[in-house]
Amino acid sequence: MFSPQGPSLRELCVQALSSVEHGYDLLAPKFDHTPFRTPESILGATAHTLSELGPFDHGLDVCCGTGAGMLVLRSLCRGRVTGVDFSAGMLGRARSAHPGATWVRADARALPFTEDFDLAVTFGALGHFLSAERPALFEGVYRALRPGGLFTFPIGAPPPVTSVSHWVTLGFDLAMRVRNAVWRPPFVMYYRNSPLTAVRDELAAAGFTATAAALTGSGRHRNGSPRYWLILARKPADAG
Template identity: 85%
Template sequence: MFSPQGPSLGELCVQALSSVERGYDLLAPKFDHTPFRTPQSVLGATADALSGLGPFSHGLDVCCGTGAGMQILGPLCQERITGVDFSAGMLAQARSAHPDATWVRADARALPFAEDFDLAVTFGALGHFLPAERPALFEGVYRALRPGGLFTFPIGSPPPLASVSHWATLGFDVAMRVRNAVWRPPFVMYYRTSPLSAVRDDLSAAGFTTTAVALTVLGRHRDGSPRCRLILARKPAEGH
Protein backbone atom coordinates (compact mmCIF):
# COMPACT_ATOMS: atom_id res chain seq x y z
CA MET A 1 0.00 0.00 0.00
CA PHE A 2 2.89 2.36 0.76
CA SER A 3 6.24 2.79 -0.93
CA PRO A 4 9.44 2.40 1.11
CA GLN A 5 9.59 6.22 1.26
CA GLY A 6 6.13 6.40 2.82
CA PRO A 7 5.17 6.62 6.50
CA SER A 8 5.55 3.70 8.87
CA LEU A 9 2.60 2.12 10.66
CA GLY A 10 3.67 3.87 13.84
CA GLU A 11 3.76 7.25 12.12
CA LEU A 12 0.30 6.66 10.69
CA CYS A 13 -1.03 5.78 14.14
CA VAL A 14 0.36 9.01 15.58
CA GLN A 15 -1.22 10.96 12.73
CA ALA A 16 -4.58 9.24 13.19
CA LEU A 17 -4.63 10.22 16.87
CA SER A 18 -3.86 13.87 16.10
CA SER A 19 -6.05 16.70 14.87
CA VAL A 20 -6.47 17.06 11.11
CA GLU A 21 -4.03 19.98 10.99
CA ARG A 22 -1.38 18.37 13.20
CA GLY A 23 -1.81 15.04 11.47
CA TYR A 24 -1.08 16.53 8.08
CA ASP A 25 1.84 18.54 9.43
CA LEU A 26 3.36 15.23 10.57
CA LEU A 27 2.53 13.38 7.34
CA ALA A 28 3.59 16.17 4.96
CA PRO A 29 7.19 15.09 4.24
CA LYS A 30 6.04 11.63 3.16
CA PHE A 31 2.54 12.44 1.87
CA ASP A 32 3.42 12.14 -1.82
CA HIS A 33 4.53 8.54 -1.17
CA THR A 34 1.11 7.47 0.12
CA PRO A 35 -2.11 6.42 -1.64
CA PHE A 36 -3.75 9.55 -0.17
CA ARG A 37 -2.17 11.78 -2.81
CA THR A 38 -4.48 12.48 -5.74
CA PRO A 39 -3.63 9.90 -8.45
CA GLN A 40 -2.11 11.11 -11.69
CA SER A 41 -4.98 9.45 -13.55
CA VAL A 42 -7.48 11.73 -11.79
CA LEU A 43 -5.36 14.83 -12.41
CA GLY A 44 -4.98 13.93 -16.06
CA ALA A 45 -8.69 13.26 -16.58
CA THR A 46 -9.54 16.57 -14.91
CA ALA A 47 -7.04 18.47 -17.04
CA ASP A 48 -8.44 16.94 -20.22
CA ALA A 49 -12.01 17.83 -19.25
CA LEU A 50 -11.06 21.44 -18.48
CA SER A 51 -8.83 22.01 -21.49
CA GLY A 52 -11.61 23.44 -23.65
CA LEU A 53 -13.23 25.61 -20.96
CA GLY A 54 -10.61 28.36 -20.65
CA PRO A 55 -8.80 30.55 -21.00
CA PHE A 56 -8.31 31.30 -17.32
CA SER A 57 -6.21 34.02 -15.78
CA HIS A 58 -5.81 33.38 -12.03
CA GLY A 59 -6.26 29.95 -10.44
CA LEU A 60 -6.82 28.73 -6.87
CA ASP A 61 -6.25 25.27 -5.39
CA VAL A 62 -8.43 24.94 -2.27
CA CYS A 63 -7.00 22.59 0.39
CA CYS A 64 -3.94 22.29 -1.82
CA GLY A 65 -1.92 19.89 0.30
CA THR A 66 1.49 19.36 -1.25
CA GLY A 67 0.39 21.07 -4.47
CA ALA A 68 -0.71 18.31 -6.84
CA GLY A 69 -3.41 20.62 -8.21
CA MET A 70 -0.74 22.92 -9.59
CA GLN A 71 -0.33 20.38 -12.39
CA ILE A 72 -3.83 21.41 -13.45
CA LEU A 73 -3.66 25.15 -12.77
CA GLY A 74 -0.20 25.77 -14.23
CA PRO A 75 -1.01 24.90 -17.86
CA LEU A 76 -4.57 26.29 -17.72
CA CYS A 77 -3.96 29.66 -16.08
CA GLN A 78 -2.12 32.46 -17.83
CA GLU A 79 -1.15 34.41 -14.72
CA ARG A 80 -0.99 33.82 -10.97
CA ILE A 81 -1.77 30.44 -9.40
CA THR A 82 -2.37 30.14 -5.66
CA GLY A 83 -2.70 27.30 -3.18
CA VAL A 84 -4.43 27.56 0.19
CA ASP A 85 -4.26 25.06 3.06
CA PHE A 86 -4.29 25.19 6.85
CA SER A 87 -1.37 22.79 7.33
CA ALA A 88 1.96 24.59 7.50
CA GLY A 89 3.74 21.31 6.86
CA MET A 90 1.84 20.61 3.65
CA LEU A 91 2.39 24.18 2.44
CA ALA A 92 6.12 23.85 3.06
CA GLN A 93 6.23 20.81 0.79
CA ALA A 94 4.10 22.55 -1.83
CA ARG A 95 6.28 25.66 -1.78
CA SER A 96 9.38 23.54 -2.29
CA ALA A 97 7.86 21.72 -5.25
CA HIS A 98 6.28 24.79 -6.87
CA PRO A 99 8.29 27.89 -5.88
CA ASP A 100 6.68 30.10 -8.52
CA ALA A 101 3.17 29.71 -7.09
CA THR A 102 1.64 31.78 -4.29
CA TRP A 103 0.89 29.95 -1.04
CA VAL A 104 -1.56 31.06 1.65
CA ARG A 105 -2.18 29.46 5.02
CA ALA A 106 -5.87 29.71 5.90
CA ASP A 107 -8.90 27.70 6.94
CA ALA A 108 -10.93 26.79 3.86
CA ARG A 109 -14.10 27.48 5.84
CA ALA A 110 -13.07 31.16 5.97
CA LEU A 111 -11.20 31.85 2.74
CA PRO A 112 -9.55 35.29 2.69
CA PHE A 113 -10.28 36.11 -0.97
CA ALA A 114 -12.81 38.27 -2.83
CA GLU A 115 -13.27 37.97 -6.60
CA ASP A 116 -9.59 37.17 -7.16
CA PHE A 117 -9.78 34.03 -9.33
CA ASP A 118 -11.25 32.71 -12.58
CA LEU A 119 -10.78 29.03 -11.74
CA ALA A 120 -10.81 27.16 -8.43
CA VAL A 121 -10.10 23.46 -7.98
CA THR A 122 -9.95 21.06 -5.08
CA PHE A 123 -8.94 17.41 -4.90
CA GLY A 124 -9.79 14.88 -2.21
CA ALA A 125 -10.77 17.48 0.38
CA LEU A 126 -14.53 17.13 0.82
CA GLY A 127 -14.16 14.24 3.27
CA HIS A 128 -12.46 16.61 5.70
CA PHE A 129 -15.62 18.71 6.04
CA LEU A 130 -18.72 17.63 7.89
CA PRO A 131 -21.96 18.19 5.94
CA ALA A 132 -22.77 21.21 8.12
CA GLU A 133 -19.41 22.77 7.14
CA ARG A 134 -19.78 22.45 3.36
CA PRO A 135 -21.91 25.61 2.97
CA ALA A 136 -19.15 27.79 4.48
CA LEU A 137 -16.58 26.13 2.19
CA PHE A 138 -18.66 26.64 -0.95
CA GLU A 139 -19.68 30.17 -0.03
CA GLY A 140 -16.02 31.08 0.47
CA VAL A 141 -15.07 29.70 -2.94
CA TYR A 142 -18.01 31.58 -4.48
CA ARG A 143 -16.72 34.85 -2.98
CA ALA A 144 -13.19 34.08 -4.17
CA LEU A 145 -14.27 33.71 -7.80
CA ARG A 146 -14.83 36.53 -10.22
CA PRO A 147 -18.21 36.67 -11.99
CA GLY A 148 -18.31 33.85 -14.50
CA GLY A 149 -15.61 31.94 -12.60
CA LEU A 150 -15.53 28.14 -12.38
CA PHE A 151 -15.18 25.88 -9.34
CA THR A 152 -14.43 22.29 -10.29
CA PHE A 153 -13.50 19.04 -8.56
CA PRO A 154 -13.79 15.29 -9.18
CA ILE A 155 -16.21 13.34 -7.02
CA GLY A 156 -16.42 9.57 -6.84
CA SER A 157 -19.66 7.74 -7.45
CA PRO A 158 -20.85 5.39 -4.70
CA PRO A 159 -19.70 1.84 -5.44
CA PRO A 160 -22.34 -0.88 -5.78
CA LEU A 161 -23.67 -2.35 -2.54
CA ALA A 162 -22.12 -5.74 -3.20
CA SER A 163 -18.65 -4.41 -4.01
CA VAL A 164 -15.56 -4.58 -1.83
CA SER A 165 -15.19 -0.80 -2.16
CA HIS A 166 -18.62 -0.20 -0.65
CA TRP A 167 -17.85 -2.21 2.48
CA ALA A 168 -14.30 -0.88 2.75
CA THR A 169 -15.44 2.76 2.73
CA LEU A 170 -18.32 1.98 5.07
CA GLY A 171 -15.94 0.25 7.47
CA PHE A 172 -13.50 3.15 7.36
CA ASP A 173 -16.22 5.71 8.12
CA VAL A 174 -17.58 3.62 11.00
CA ALA A 175 -14.07 3.31 12.45
CA MET A 176 -13.55 7.06 12.17
CA ARG A 177 -16.85 7.77 13.91
CA VAL A 178 -15.89 5.46 16.77
CA ARG A 179 -12.44 7.06 16.98
CA ASN A 180 -13.93 10.56 17.11
CA ALA A 181 -16.49 9.52 19.72
CA VAL A 182 -13.83 8.34 22.15
CA TRP A 183 -10.76 10.44 21.33
CA ARG A 184 -10.00 14.15 21.16
CA PRO A 185 -9.10 16.08 19.13
CA PRO A 186 -11.25 14.71 16.29
CA PHE A 187 -9.80 13.72 12.95
CA VAL A 188 -12.43 14.49 10.32
CA MET A 189 -12.05 12.26 7.28
CA TYR A 190 -15.02 10.41 5.85
CA TYR A 191 -15.68 8.81 2.46
CA ARG A 192 -19.47 8.71 2.56
CA THR A 193 -20.55 12.15 3.81
CA SER A 194 -20.48 13.95 0.44
CA PRO A 195 -22.98 12.28 -1.92
CA LEU A 196 -23.39 13.96 -5.29
CA SER A 197 -26.97 15.09 -4.64
CA ALA A 198 -26.08 16.80 -1.34
CA VAL A 199 -23.01 18.45 -2.84
CA ARG A 200 -25.04 19.80 -5.76
CA ASP A 201 -27.68 21.15 -3.39
CA ASP A 202 -25.05 22.95 -1.31
CA LEU A 203 -23.41 24.40 -4.41
CA SER A 204 -26.76 25.67 -5.66
CA ALA A 205 -27.49 27.23 -2.26
CA ALA A 206 -24.16 29.06 -2.46
CA GLY A 207 -25.18 30.55 -5.83
CA PHE A 208 -23.47 28.24 -8.32
CA THR A 209 -24.99 26.77 -11.47
CA THR A 210 -23.78 23.20 -11.45
CA THR A 211 -23.34 20.38 -13.95
CA ALA A 212 -21.46 17.08 -13.68
CA VAL A 213 -19.39 15.45 -16.41
CA ALA A 214 -18.65 11.72 -16.36
CA LEU A 215 -14.91 11.00 -16.35
CA THR A 216 -15.34 7.71 -18.18
CA VAL A 217 -11.60 7.37 -18.74
CA LEU A 218 -11.39 6.49 -15.02
CA GLY A 219 -13.64 3.48 -15.53
CA ARG A 220 -17.17 2.35 -14.80
CA HIS A 221 -18.85 0.23 -12.15
CA ARG A 222 -20.33 -3.10 -13.16
CA ASP A 223 -23.73 -1.47 -13.59
CA GLY A 224 -22.25 0.90 -16.19
CA SER A 225 -22.25 4.03 -14.05
CA PRO A 226 -19.03 6.10 -14.07
CA ARG A 227 -16.66 5.68 -11.16
CA CYS A 228 -15.97 9.39 -11.09
CA ARG A 229 -17.60 12.62 -12.22
CA LEU A 230 -16.23 16.12 -12.55
CA ILE A 231 -18.31 18.83 -10.90
CA LEU A 232 -18.45 22.09 -12.88
CA ALA A 233 -19.89 24.83 -10.66
CA ARG A 234 -20.14 28.19 -12.41
CA LYS A 235 -20.55 31.53 -10.67
CA PRO A 236 -23.02 33.59 -12.73
CA ALA A 237 -21.56 36.33 -14.86
CA GLU A 238 -22.41 39.93 -14.04
CA GLY A 239 -25.88 40.84 -15.15
CA HIS A 240 -27.23 37.28 -14.88
Protein backbone atom coordinates in the same frame (compact mmCIF):
# COMPACT_ATOMS: atom_id res chain seq x y z
CA MET B 1 3.67 0.96 4.93
CA PHE B 2 2.70 1.72 1.31
CA SER B 3 6.26 1.89 -0.01
CA PRO B 4 9.81 2.22 1.40
CA GLN B 5 9.41 6.00 1.14
CA GLY B 6 5.93 6.05 2.66
CA PRO B 7 4.82 6.34 6.31
CA SER B 8 5.00 3.37 8.65
CA LEU B 9 1.92 1.92 10.32
CA ARG B 10 2.99 3.56 13.57
CA GLU B 11 3.30 6.95 11.89
CA LEU B 12 -0.18 6.58 10.38
CA CYS B 13 -1.63 5.69 13.78
CA VAL B 14 -0.02 8.75 15.38
CA GLN B 15 -1.44 10.90 12.60
CA ALA B 16 -4.92 9.40 12.97
CA LEU B 17 -4.93 10.20 16.71
CA SER B 18 -4.00 13.84 16.05
CA SER B 19 -6.09 16.76 14.86
CA VAL B 20 -6.55 17.13 11.09
CA GLU B 21 -4.08 20.03 10.94
CA HIS B 22 -1.37 18.44 13.09
CA GLY B 23 -1.91 15.06 11.48
CA TYR B 24 -1.15 16.47 8.05
CA ASP B 25 1.83 18.40 9.39
CA LEU B 26 3.20 15.02 10.51
CA LEU B 27 2.32 13.24 7.28
CA ALA B 28 3.52 15.98 4.92
CA PRO B 29 7.11 14.71 4.31
CA LYS B 30 5.80 11.34 3.10
CA PHE B 31 2.35 12.26 1.82
CA ASP B 32 3.25 11.97 -1.87
CA HIS B 33 4.23 8.34 -1.28
CA THR B 34 0.75 7.36 -0.06
CA PRO B 35 -2.48 6.53 -1.93
CA PHE B 36 -4.04 9.59 -0.30
CA ARG B 37 -2.47 11.83 -2.93
CA THR B 38 -4.81 12.38 -5.88
CA PRO B 39 -3.78 9.95 -8.65
CA GLU B 40 -2.31 11.29 -11.86
CA SER B 41 -5.20 9.72 -13.79
CA ILE B 42 -7.72 11.92 -11.95
CA LEU B 43 -5.59 15.04 -12.37
CA GLY B 44 -5.09 14.35 -16.06
CA ALA B 45 -8.75 13.60 -16.72
CA THR B 46 -9.76 16.80 -14.92
CA ALA B 47 -7.28 18.91 -16.88
CA HIS B 48 -8.45 17.36 -20.15
CA THR B 49 -12.10 18.16 -19.44
CA LEU B 50 -11.34 21.72 -18.32
CA SER B 51 -9.15 22.40 -21.35
CA GLU B 52 -12.35 22.62 -23.39
CA LEU B 53 -13.70 25.32 -21.05
CA GLY B 54 -10.62 27.55 -20.78
CA PRO B 55 -8.16 29.09 -20.93
CA PHE B 56 -8.37 30.80 -17.56
CA ASP B 57 -6.39 33.63 -16.04
CA HIS B 58 -5.84 33.21 -12.28
CA GLY B 59 -6.32 29.85 -10.55
CA LEU B 60 -6.84 28.72 -6.94
CA ASP B 61 -6.26 25.27 -5.44
CA VAL B 62 -8.38 24.97 -2.27
CA CYS B 63 -6.94 22.60 0.37
CA CYS B 64 -3.91 22.24 -1.86
CA GLY B 65 -1.91 19.82 0.28
CA THR B 66 1.49 19.22 -1.26
CA GLY B 67 0.42 20.86 -4.52
CA ALA B 68 -0.81 18.10 -6.82
CA GLY B 69 -3.54 20.40 -8.12
CA MET B 70 -0.91 22.78 -9.45
CA LEU B 71 -0.34 20.31 -12.29
CA VAL B 72 -3.90 21.07 -13.39
CA LEU B 73 -3.86 24.83 -12.77
CA ARG B 74 -0.55 25.42 -14.51
CA SER B 75 -1.75 23.65 -17.64
CA LEU B 76 -4.88 25.80 -17.81
CA CYS B 77 -4.13 29.22 -16.30
CA ARG B 78 -2.29 32.06 -18.03
CA GLY B 79 -1.83 34.12 -14.86
CA ARG B 80 -1.14 33.65 -11.16
CA VAL B 81 -1.79 30.27 -9.51
CA THR B 82 -2.34 30.09 -5.75
CA GLY B 83 -2.65 27.26 -3.25
CA VAL B 84 -4.34 27.54 0.14
CA ASP B 85 -4.18 25.07 3.02
CA PHE B 86 -4.18 25.23 6.82
CA SER B 87 -1.33 22.75 7.28
CA ALA B 88 2.04 24.49 7.45
CA GLY B 89 3.76 21.16 6.80
CA MET B 90 1.84 20.51 3.60
CA LEU B 91 2.40 24.07 2.39
CA GLY B 92 6.12 23.71 3.01
CA ARG B 93 6.27 20.67 0.74
CA ALA B 94 4.12 22.40 -1.89
CA ARG B 95 6.35 25.48 -1.86
CA SER B 96 9.42 23.33 -2.47
CA ALA B 97 7.79 21.43 -5.33
CA HIS B 98 6.23 24.47 -7.03
CA PRO B 99 8.33 27.55 -6.24
CA GLY B 100 6.64 29.72 -8.84
CA ALA B 101 3.20 29.56 -7.22
CA THR B 102 1.73 31.67 -4.43
CA TRP B 103 0.97 29.90 -1.15
CA VAL B 104 -1.44 31.04 1.55
CA ARG B 105 -2.03 29.47 4.93
CA ALA B 106 -5.72 29.77 5.81
CA ASP B 107 -8.76 27.77 6.86
CA ALA B 108 -10.83 26.86 3.80
CA ARG B 109 -13.97 27.58 5.80
CA ALA B 110 -12.93 31.25 5.92
CA LEU B 111 -11.07 31.94 2.67
CA PRO B 112 -9.40 35.38 2.59
CA PHE B 113 -10.14 36.18 -1.07
CA THR B 114 -12.67 38.35 -2.91
CA GLU B 115 -13.13 38.02 -6.69
CA ASP B 116 -9.46 37.19 -7.27
CA PHE B 117 -9.72 34.04 -9.40
CA ASP B 118 -11.24 32.70 -12.60
CA LEU B 119 -10.85 29.01 -11.78
CA ALA B 120 -10.89 27.19 -8.42
CA VAL B 121 -10.22 23.48 -7.94
CA THR B 122 -10.00 21.11 -5.02
CA PHE B 123 -8.92 17.47 -4.94
CA GLY B 124 -9.70 14.90 -2.28
CA ALA B 125 -10.65 17.46 0.37
CA LEU B 126 -14.43 17.22 0.81
CA GLY B 127 -14.13 14.30 3.20
CA HIS B 128 -12.45 16.62 5.70
CA PHE B 129 -15.58 18.75 6.04
CA LEU B 130 -18.69 17.80 7.94
CA SER B 131 -21.94 18.41 6.08
CA ALA B 132 -22.62 21.44 8.30
CA GLU B 133 -19.25 22.94 7.25
CA ARG B 134 -19.58 22.61 3.49
CA PRO B 135 -21.81 25.70 3.04
CA ALA B 136 -19.07 27.94 4.48
CA LEU B 137 -16.52 26.31 2.18
CA PHE B 138 -18.68 26.80 -0.91
CA GLU B 139 -19.63 30.36 0.01
CA GLY B 140 -15.95 31.22 0.46
CA VAL B 141 -15.04 29.83 -2.95
CA TYR B 142 -17.96 31.74 -4.47
CA ARG B 143 -16.60 35.00 -3.01
CA ALA B 144 -13.08 34.17 -4.22
CA LEU B 145 -14.20 33.80 -7.85
CA ARG B 146 -14.76 36.59 -10.30
CA PRO B 147 -18.17 36.75 -12.01
CA GLY B 148 -18.30 33.92 -14.53
CA GLY B 149 -15.63 31.97 -12.63
CA LEU B 150 -15.65 28.18 -12.37
CA PHE B 151 -15.28 25.95 -9.30
CA THR B 152 -14.62 22.33 -10.16
CA PHE B 153 -13.66 19.11 -8.40
CA PRO B 154 -13.94 15.35 -8.88
CA ILE B 155 -16.23 13.47 -6.53
CA GLY B 156 -16.30 9.71 -6.15
CA ALA B 157 -19.42 7.90 -7.29
CA PRO B 158 -20.77 5.35 -4.80
CA PRO B 159 -19.35 1.91 -5.65
CA PRO B 160 -21.83 -0.96 -6.10
CA VAL B 161 -22.91 -2.58 -2.84
CA THR B 162 -21.45 -5.86 -4.08
CA SER B 163 -17.96 -4.38 -4.52
CA VAL B 164 -15.03 -4.53 -2.12
CA SER B 165 -14.73 -0.72 -2.32
CA HIS B 166 -18.23 -0.28 -0.90
CA TRP B 167 -17.44 -2.29 2.22
CA VAL B 168 -13.95 -0.85 2.66
CA THR B 169 -15.17 2.75 2.58
CA LEU B 170 -18.16 1.91 4.78
CA GLY B 171 -15.88 0.21 7.32
CA PHE B 172 -13.42 3.10 7.27
CA ASP B 173 -16.13 5.69 7.88
CA LEU B 174 -17.64 3.66 10.73
CA ALA B 175 -14.20 3.29 12.33
CA MET B 176 -13.60 7.04 12.07
CA ARG B 177 -16.96 7.81 13.66
CA VAL B 178 -16.15 5.53 16.58
CA ARG B 179 -12.68 7.10 16.87
CA ASN B 180 -14.16 10.61 16.93
CA ALA B 181 -16.79 9.61 19.48
CA VAL B 182 -14.19 8.42 22.01
CA TRP B 183 -11.06 10.46 21.22
CA ARG B 184 -10.20 14.15 21.10
CA PRO B 185 -9.23 16.09 19.08
CA PRO B 186 -11.38 14.75 16.24
CA PHE B 187 -9.89 13.75 12.91
CA VAL B 188 -12.50 14.45 10.25
CA MET B 189 -12.06 12.22 7.21
CA TYR B 190 -15.03 10.41 5.73
CA TYR B 191 -15.40 8.86 2.29
CA ARG B 192 -19.19 8.72 2.26
CA ASN B 193 -20.32 12.07 3.68
CA SER B 194 -20.46 14.04 0.40
CA PRO B 195 -23.32 12.60 -1.68
CA LEU B 196 -23.63 14.11 -5.14
CA THR B 197 -27.19 15.38 -4.68
CA ALA B 198 -26.40 17.13 -1.39
CA VAL B 199 -23.24 18.73 -2.80
CA ARG B 200 -25.10 20.06 -5.84
CA ASP B 201 -27.86 21.48 -3.65
CA GLU B 202 -25.34 23.20 -1.38
CA LEU B 203 -23.49 24.69 -4.34
CA ALA B 204 -26.77 26.04 -5.68
CA ALA B 205 -27.56 27.53 -2.26
CA ALA B 206 -24.17 29.31 -2.35
CA GLY B 207 -25.10 30.90 -5.69
CA PHE B 208 -23.49 28.53 -8.21
CA THR B 209 -25.07 26.92 -11.23
CA ALA B 210 -23.80 23.37 -10.78
CA THR B 211 -23.71 20.41 -13.14
CA ALA B 212 -21.95 17.05 -12.98
CA ALA B 213 -20.34 15.10 -15.80
CA ALA B 214 -18.81 11.64 -15.78
CA LEU B 215 -15.05 12.06 -15.50
CA THR B 216 -13.80 10.20 -18.54
CA GLY B 217 -10.46 8.53 -18.11
CA SER B 218 -11.00 7.76 -14.42
CA GLY B 219 -12.41 4.29 -15.04
CA ARG B 220 -15.75 2.64 -14.38
CA HIS B 221 -17.15 0.22 -11.85
CA ARG B 222 -17.97 -3.32 -12.93
CA ASN B 223 -21.61 -2.36 -13.40
CA GLY B 224 -20.58 0.30 -15.92
CA SER B 225 -21.16 3.33 -13.70
CA PRO B 226 -18.40 5.99 -13.59
CA ARG B 227 -15.95 5.92 -10.70
CA TYR B 228 -15.88 9.72 -10.53
CA TRP B 229 -18.06 12.66 -11.45
CA LEU B 230 -16.61 16.07 -12.20
CA ILE B 231 -18.57 18.88 -10.57
CA LEU B 232 -18.70 22.07 -12.65
CA ALA B 233 -20.02 24.97 -10.57
CA ARG B 234 -20.24 28.30 -12.38
CA LYS B 235 -20.58 31.68 -10.67
CA PRO B 236 -23.06 33.73 -12.72
CA ALA B 237 -21.46 36.27 -15.03
CA ASP B 238 -23.80 38.94 -13.71
CA ALA B 239 -23.12 38.20 -10.03
CA GLY B 240 -22.78 41.41 -8.06
